[in-house]
Amino acid sequence: MGGEIDSQVAFRYMKELSFERRSGSPEEKKAASLIAGYLRKMGIKPRAERFGVDVFSFKDAVFEVAAPYKKKYKVWPVGYSKATPKGGILAPLVYIDNPNPATFSDVQGKIVMMEGGFTSKSYKALVENKAKGFIRISAPDRLVYGKLSHTFPKKFGQIPGVTIGYEDSLEIISKGATHGKLISEIGTRKGVSQNVVAEIRGRRLPDEVIIVCGHYDSVVWSPGATDNAAGSALALELASYFSKFPPARTLRFIWFGCEEVGLVGSFSYVEKHKKEMKKVKMVLNLDVGGSLIGRITAVVTGNEKLKNYIEVLGKETGAIGSVVGDIYSSDSIPFAEYGIPSLNLYRVGGGTSYIHTKGDSLIHCGPSAFEAIGKVALEFLKRTANAVEFPFEGGLPTDIQKKLKEYITERSGRSYEYKGDEK
Numbered sequence: 001m002g003g004e005i006d007s008q009v010a011f012r013y014m015k016e017l018s019f020e021r022r023s024g025s026p027e028e029k030k031a032a033s034l035i036a037g038y039l040r041k042m043g044i045k046p047r048a049e050r051f052g053v054d055v056f057s058f059k060d061a062v063f064e065v066a067a068p069y070k071k072k073y074k075v076w077p078v079g080y081s082k083a084t085p086k087g088g089i090l091a092p093l094v095y096i097d098n099p100n101p102a103t104f105s106d107v108q109g110k111i112v113m114m115e116g117g118f119t120s121k122s123y124k125a126l127v128e129n130k131a132k133g134f135i136r137i138s139a140p141d142r143l144v145y146g147k148l149s150h151t152f153p154k155k156f157g158q159i160p161g162v163t164i165g166y167e168d169s170l171e172i173i174s175k176g177a178t179h180g181k182l183i184s185e186i187g188t189r190k191g192v193s194q195n196v197v198a199e200i201r202g203r204r205l206p207d208e209v210i211i212v213c214g215h216y217d218s219v220v221w222s223p224g225a226t227d228n229a230a231g232s233a234l235a236l237e238l239a240s241y242f243s244k245f246p247p248a249r250t251l252r253f254i255w256f257g258c259e260e261v262g263l264v265g266s267f268s269y270v271e272k273h274k275k276e277m278k279k280v281k282m283v284l285n286l287d288v289g290g291s292l293i294g295r296i297t298a299v300v301t302g303n304e305k306l307k308n309y310i311e312v313l314g315k316e317t318g319a320i321g322s323v324v325g326d327i328y329s330s331d332s333i334p335f336a337e338y339g340i341p342s343l344n345l346y347r348v349g350g351g352t353s354y355i356h357t358k359g360d361s362l363i364h365c366g367p368s369a370f371e372a373i374g375k376v377a378l379e380f381l382k383r384t385a386n387a388v389e390f391p392f393e394g395g396l397p398t399d400i401q402k403k404l405k406e407y408i409t410e411r412s413g414r415s416y417e418y419k420g421d422e423k
Contacts, residue, residue, distance in 0.1 A: 094112055239253045
């Protein structure tokens with residue numbers, strides 16, 4: 001089985017997919033149609049699997065310091081937060097530098113300014129302690145998109161929340177602001193998204209399935225070049241290769257929608273196909289790449305045997321900078337709950353520091369960024385999809401299961417039940 005992926009073609013796909021593809025939006029649907037069109041040109045028949053999603057949209061927001069000085073600051077509504085009344089919310093302002101249930105014990109009637117995101121426990125504490133609203137501080141020198149897990153408001157209730165630029169927050173804190181008015185216009189509606197699924201049936205072992213996936217949506221404001229037009233593009237080139245050289249096992253390629261709002265597409269897929277999960281031997285997840293400056297990291301969600309295999313593959317190909325055993329905050333998570341191991345490949349560095357901002361653009365990217373990651377992804381699939389006996393067992397070690405449970409319950413706000421084998 002010869003040949004390689006074409007990095008120039010992969011970069012062309014990446015360029016054509018690099019536009020804002022907000023989860024559940026017409027632009028996300030346009031990207032799904034582009035991916036389906038590329039697959040048809042390869043002679044692969046795609047299908048769209050639709051699912052429901054809560055879609056947020058916002059207009060304007062402002063925070064006005066009322067005391068001890070007066071000044072208006074531009075802010076941006078946090079996804080899935082609540083709109084303020086038309087006249088806004090006037091309340092005391094408090095800065096908390098370690099947001100957790102304990103530090104939220106005295107926030108009743110106040111607007112809370114904080115850095116970082118929420119766990120389910122900390123958000124629940126903020127709501128239960130009757131905060132009026134919250135202001136999330138963005139990273140220095142850039143505005144990073146902010147959202148709540150879409151499950152949090154349903155479970156614990158909604159309060160208004162916004163993101164503010166770091167420099168403005170620094171001024172507010174250094175000047176000792178004590179009171180302010182928050183105005184935020186945001187709404188949530190029921191929407192529809194889709195996963196794009198395509199399959200190359202195995203020649204010898206069609207009932208043994210390897211899933212190759214990556215999400216194709218982006219966050220608000222961002223063209224999402226490295227996150228994750230790049231992963232979507234690489235998955236397309238891998239599909240093109242194996243359409244010419246069908247392997248022994250079935251390869252199922254999935255481009256997931258709505259990853260950026262809480263892995264909604266992948267959780268939906270796994271729930272819909274839960275009876276088929278016993279056929280899935282492995283997941284190769286491609287999320288973040290394309291940056292000309294960078295290095296490849298492999299996150300192995302599996303046992304030591306799989307991790308050691310990837311370390312050897314990295315040395316043989318010279319393509320992997322580091323290999324770690326852990327979970328990865330991406331679409332391999334729902335499969336892991338069924339004990340299905342995954343290899344998560346990503347290229348980090350350079351332009352990827354602009355992820356979830358307007359700066360995640362093609363200016364940082366180029367075809368050569370696909371060469372090393374494409375080489376290792378292709379070699380991994382060649383070997384595993386054509387092995388006489390599949391080289392890895394299912395099931396996850398107990399330390400990985402513990403991290404998985406914490407991620408699903410605390411970060412995603414979902415219930416958790418491990419359904420795989422104990423290893």
